[in-house]
Amino acid sequence: MQNKWLVSVVWVAVATLISVNVAAKEYLVQDQTQFADAVSSLQPGDIVTLADGIWSDFEIDFVAKGTVEAPITLQAQTPGKVLLTGQSNLQLAGEYLIVSGLYFTRGYSPSNAVIEFRHSKTHLANYSRVTNTVIESYNNSEKFSGGNWVALYGQYNRFDHNALLGKRTSGVTMAVRLNSKESQANYHRIDHNYFGERPILGSNGGETLRVGTSHYSLSNSFTMIENNYFDRCNGEVEIISNKSGANTIQNNVFFESRGTLTLRHGNGNIVQNNVFFGNGVEHTGGIRVINGDQTIRNNYLEGVTGYRFGSGMTIMNGVPNSKINRYHQVDNAKITHNSFINLDHIHFAAGSDAERTAAPINSLFSRNLIAHNNNTDGISVFDDLSGITFKDNVVHGADELTIDNGFASKTIDLVRAENGLLYPQDPALASYGASTQLQPTTKQDTGPSWYTKPELSVAFSSGKTHTVSSTPKALYKALTAAQSGDVLQLTQGHYTVSRPLAIDKVITIKGTKGVTVSFERKSLFVLEDGGSLALSHLTISGVDAPDSAGNTMIRNTRQPTIHTYRLSMDHVVVKDLDINHSFHVFDSGYRAFADEITITNSQFSNITGDILRLNKEQDDLGIYNAEYVTLAGNEFSHIQGTLMNVYRGGTDESTFGPHVFVHNNSITNVGMGKRNKSKAVLTLHGVQVTKIEGNRFVDSPVIVINHTVGEPKTLVADNQFSGMSAPVIQELYATGPVTATLVNNTFTLNSTSTK
Ligand code: CA
Numbered sequence: 185m186q187n188k189w190l191v192s193v194v195w196v197a198v199a200t201l202i203s204v205n206v207a208a209k210e211y212l213v214q215d216q217t218q219f220a221d222a223v224s225s226l227q228p229g230d231i232v233t234l235a236d237g238i239w240s241d242f243e244i245d246f247v248a249k250g251t252v253e254a255p256i257t258l259q260a261q262t263p264g265k266v267l268l269t270g271q272s273n274l275q276l277a278g279e280y281l282i283v284s285g286l287y288f289t290r291g292y293s294p295s296n297a298v299i300e301f302r303h304s305k306t307h308l309a310n311y312s313r314v315t316n317t318v319i320e321s322y323n324n325s326e327k328f329s330g331g332n333w334v335a336l337y338g339q340y341n342r343f344d345h346n347a348l349l350g351k352r353t354s355g356v357t358m359a360v361r362l363n364s365k366e367s368q369a370n371y372h373r374i375d376h377n378y379f380g381e382r383p384i385l386g387s388n389g390g391e392t393l394r395v396g397t398s399h400y401s402l403s404n405s406f407t408m409i410e411n412n413y414f415d416r417c418n419g420e421v422e423i424i425s426n427k428s429g430a431n432t433i434q435n436n437v438f439f440e441s442r443g444t445l446t447l448r449h450g451n452g453n454i455v456q457n458n459v460f461f462g463n464g465v466e467h468t469g470g471i472r473v474i475n476g477d478q479t480i481r482n483n484y485l486e487g488v489t490g491y492r493f494g495s496g497m498t499i500m501n502g503v504p505n506s507k508i509n510r511y512h513q514v515d516n517a518k519i520t521h522n523s524f525i526n527l528d529h530i531h532f533a534a535g536s537d538a539e540r541t542a543a544p545i546n547s548l549f550s551r552n553l554i555a556h557n558n559n560t561d562g563i564s565v566f567d568d569l570s571g572i573t574f575k576d577n578v579v580h581g582a583d584e585l586t587i588d589n590g591f592a593s594k595t596i597d598l599v600r601a602e603n604g605l606l607y608p609q610d611p612a613l614a615s616y617g618a619s620t621q622l623q624p625t626t627k628q629d630t631g632p633s634w635y636t637k638p639e640l641s642v643a644f645s646s647g648k649t650h651t652v653s654s655t656p657k658a659l660y661k662a663l664t665a666a667q668s669g670d671v672l673q674l675t676q677g678h679y680t681v682s683r684p685l686a687i688d689k690v691i692t693i694k695g696t697k698g699v700t701v702s703f704e705r706k707s708l709f710v711l712e713d714g715g716s717l718a719l720s721h722l723t724i725s726g727v728d729a730p731d732s733a734g735n736t737m738i739r740n741t742r743q744p745t746i747h748t749y750r751l752s753m754d755h756v757v758v759k760d761l762d763i764n765h766s767f768h769v770f771d772s773g774y775r776a777f778a779d780e781i782t783i784t785n786s787q788f789s790n791i792t793g794d795i796l797r798l799n800k801e802q803d804d805l806g807i808y809n810a811e812y813v814t815l816a817g818n819e820f821s822h823i824q825g826t827l828m829n830v831y832r833g834g835t836d837e838s839t840f841g842p843h844v845f846v847h848n849n850s851i852t853n854v855g856m857g858k859r860n861k862s863k864a865v866l867t868l869h870g871v872q873v874t875k876i877e878g879n880r881f882v883d884s885p886v887i888v889i890n891h892t893v894g895e896p897k898t899l900v901a902d903n904q905f906s907g908m909s910a911p912v913i914q915e916l917y918a919t920g921p922v923t924a925t926l927v928n929n930t931f932t933l934n935s936t937s938t939k
Pocket of ligand 1: 388389390391420422838
C-alpha cells in the first residue's frame with residue numbers, strides 16, 4: 185500500500201541534453217500526507233499528480249528545484265477534476281516548476297493570496313509556470329480584507345491559460361510584485377488568461393491586474409502581458425494598473441469592462457495591438473497615460489463611453505517635481521496609429537488643476553483615426569497642448585475640429601473586416617488608425633481548454649414560473665423550492681406572511697390585481713448574500729406588523745455580504761407602515777452593495793420611517809451601498825422619514841458611482857417627521873452622478889446634495905417645488921462655484937397641496 189502510489193517511471197532524457205539519463209519519478213498522491221512525502225524528495229523531472237477528487241483545506245507548498253531541461257511538475261490527474269476547496273491555496277518556490285490543471289472553487293484562501301509565487305519573503309519562484317488553472321468565486325466573506333488572488337514574485341515566471349473570475353472582495357485579482365530586487369526586471373509573461381467577470385466593488389481595491397506599486401515604480405519590470413481577455417472587469421476605475429517601467433501590454437481584448445488600462449506609474453511602457461469593445465456600456469474606458477516615454481500604438485477602441493479619467497483616451501497633466509505616488513508629467517509619449525471609433529471622449533491634459541499644472545511635453549499624436557457617429561471628435565482640452573505635436577490624424581465628418589492643427593476632417597466610410605474591426609473603405613486612408621493585421625484575442629483563445637466559462641449573474645425572470653396561492657405557508661414553501669431566476673406568480677387573495685422571507689437567490693414575486701400582502705414580523709423580506717428581489721403588481725401593507733419601533737419591510741441580512749444584489753419594485757403599493765415610529769421600507773446592511781435599486785410606477789403612503797436607507801458605510805473610505813438608484817414615476821405621500829439617504833464618505837476617486845436618478849415622481853409631505861434628523865427630503869453625499877428631473881415636490885424639506893471629490897455631475901431640472909426652498913448643494917472639498925446644473929425648476933412658496 186505504501187508504495188502503491190509511488191509509480192516509478194523512467195524519464196528519458198532528450199538527446200540534446202547534457203545531463204545523463206535521470207530516473208524521474210511520478211507520484212500519484214491521494215492525500216495531503218502523501219503529497220508532503222512526495223514533495224520532500226523531488227528531483228528534476230519528477231511529476232506529482234494529485235488524484236481526481238475534492239481536496240479540502242489543502243495549503244499546497246510546492247517547493248522544489250527543477251532544471252531547464254527537467255522541470256518538476258505538479259498536475260491534476262485530470263485537468264479540472266482536482267478541486268481545491270475550503271481554505272486551500274498554493275505557494276510555489278524554487279526553480280523550473282510547472283503547476284497545471286487545478287481548480288480553486290467553493291472556498292477561500294486562508295492567507296494573503298490563492299496562488300503565490302513564493303514560499304516566504306526570501307524564498308521565491310523563478311523560471312516557473314502556472315497554467316491551465318482556475319480560480320472561481322474563491323472569496324472570503326469579509327469583503328474588505330480579501331487579499332490578492334494571484335501574486336507573482338521572482339523572475340522569469342509564466343502565468344498562462346488560466347481563468348480568474350468572480351472576485352468579489354477587495355484586493356487585486358492578480359498582482360506582479362516588485363518589492364525586492366529579486367522580483368524586479370522579472371521578465372514574467374502573463375498570457376492567454378481569461379480575466380472573467382469582476383463585479384463592481386463599490387470601493388478602491390477592485391483592480392484586475394496591477395504591475396508594481398508606486399513605491400518601486402521607477403524600477404523596470406519587463407513584464408509581458410499579452411493575449412489575455414478581460415471580460416466585464418468592472419471592479420473599479422482601473423482594470424490594469426501599471427505601476428512600473430518597461431512593460432509591454434499587447435494583443436489583449438477588453439470586453440465591456442468599466443475602467444481603463446492605466447499607466448499610473450513607471451516609464452517606458454508599450455501598449456500596442458489591444459482591442460477595447462465598450463459596446464456602449466456606461467463607463468467603459470480605454471487607455472490613460474501618465475509618466476515618461478510611453479508608447480501607445482496600433483490599438484483599436486470601439487463603442488467606449490467613459491469620460492474624465494475614464495475616457496477612451498486620457499492624457500493626464502502631471503505635478504511638477506511630483507512625489508512618487510502622485511502624477512509624473514507626460515513626457516515623450518508616442519500615440520500613433522490608433523483607431524478611436526465611437527469613442528465618446530478623448531481628454532488631453534486631463535486633471536489640470538492647482539496641483540497638476542505640468543502639461544504633456546515632447547509628445548506625438550499622429551496617424552490616429554477618429555470616427556464618431558455623432559460627427560464629433562470627442563476631444564476635450566484642459567491645458568496648454570503646445571507640448572504635443574499633432575500630425576496627420578483624420579477625423580470622420582466632425583462638424584468642428586477641437587484642435588486646429590494636425591487633424592483633417594473627412595467623410596470616412598467604415599466597413600467591418602473579417603477580424604471584426606472597422607476600417608476605412610478608402611484605400612487612401614489605409615495608413616491611419618490600427619492595422620488590418622490586428623487579430624483580436626477571442627474568449628475561446630484564453631483560459632484552460634477544459635473549462636466552460638460560466639455566466640456569474642442570473643437575470644430576473646430567467647427561470648420557471650410557479651403559481652402560488654394565498655393559503656398559509658404556500659408563499660414560503662414556493663420560495664424555498666424555487667431556483668434562482670424563477671418567478672412566483674401570486675394568485676388573487678390576501679397573503680399574511682408570518683415569518684421573514686429569506687431571499688437567498690434571484691427571485692421575482694409577481695402579483696396581479698387584488699393581491700395584497702401583510703406581514704406579522706418586523707420584516708417581510710430579508711436579502712441574504714446572493715439574493716436579489718423583484719416585486720411587481722402587489723399591494724403591501726404594514727397593518728399586521730408588530731407594534732414596535734424600527735420595523736423594516738425589506739432589509740439586507742445583518743451579516744456583511746460579498747455578492748452584489750439587485751432590488752426592483754414596479755407597480756407596487758406600499759401603505760400604512762405606521763404602527764409605530766421609524767417603520768422603513770428598505771434598510772441597507774453594513775457592507776451590503778446593490779448593483780441597482782429601481783423603484784418605478786409605485787405608490788408609497790402613510791409611512792413613519794424612510795424609503796431608502798443607503799448610508800451604512802460611515803468609515804469615510806469611499807465605500808457605499810448602491811451603484812445605481814432609480815426612482816421613476818412613483819407617488820410618495822405622508823412619509824415621515826426621508827426619500828433616500830445615500831452616503832459615500834471620504835476622498836477616494838476609484839469608483840464611478842453612486843448614481844442616483846429621480847425622475848417624474850410626485851413627492852408630497854415627505855421628510856417632515858421629527859425623527860428625520862437630516863431635515864431633508866433626500867440627502868446625497870458623495871454621489872458621482874445625480875439627475876433629479878421632472879418631479880413635483882410639495883410641502884417637504886429641502887434636497888441636500890454634498891459634492892465631495894471626482895468632479896460629480898449633478899443635474900436638477902424641470903422640477904416643481906411647492907412650499908419648499910431651493911436645493912442646498914455644497915462643495916465640500918473643491919474651491920470655487922458649485923458645479924451642479926439647476927435649470928427650469930419652479931418654486932412656489934405657498935403649498936399647493938390639499939392636506
Ligand atoms: Ca485603485
